Amino acid sequence: MKWVNLILILFLFSIQDLYAQQNPEFLNSNYFLLESRINSEYSAEHAYRDTTDDGEFPNPKSVMFKSMMIPGWGQIVNRQIWKVPIIYGLFAGVGYYTIHLNGQYQDYRAAYYNSFPDNDDLRFGPTPGYLEGINANQLQSNRNSLRNQRDFMFVVMGLAYGLNVLDAYVFAHMRSFDVSDDLSAKTVIQPAMIADRSPGVSLRITLYNR
Structure with missing residues (x-):
């Protein structure tokens, strides 16, 4: 499933690169909106986890x-x-x-x-x-x-x-570090804005407990 997602992303990049030559501002705005949406969802998820951890682990x-x-x-x-x-x-x-x-x-x-x-x-x-x-x-x-x-x-x-x-x-x-045997890694590949506001790909690896 991860390989299918990667292939789809690369395919979209190839199409949008052709379109970017005619309308680069539209492409940058789409990438910016998509990146902001993904980052906001990721931040909300981790904010919830941090709130839960604060109640579980002492200062x-x-x-x-x-x-x-x-x-x-x-x-x-x-x-x-x-x-x-x-x-x-x-x-x-x-x-x-x-x-x-x-x-x-x-x-x-x-x-x-x-x-x-x-x-x-x-x-x-x-x-x-x-x-x-x-x-x-x-x-x-x-x-x-x-x-x-x-x-x-x-x-x-x-x-x-x-x-x-x-x-x-x-x-x-x-105490907040999970060292159990059930640790897994979650890999997220998503669009991102790189140098000079150019579209690119970001890779995020998250460790979590299964």
């Missing part, structure tokens, strides 16, 4: 702000509720490990401070039993290492929060 910026306020909210709006336990599991794991590192850092700081004879005020608390008798240099090295690890976990927590926002924002954009 990416709105999803982003919701994820910033409450982590996981954007994933729920995107209908990816299965990601919410992963997000909060990540937060819980990072938070627990941060608390563990901070507790060890507090112990080594107290042990290092109390390792000097002049520091007898127990400013950071008593020395834990498992740290008694350890060299002061080793206590200082471990204290600094634990402090750096704890501070880095704060950065990881911030990255996890940012990843939650980014995931919701990007997927809100990607």
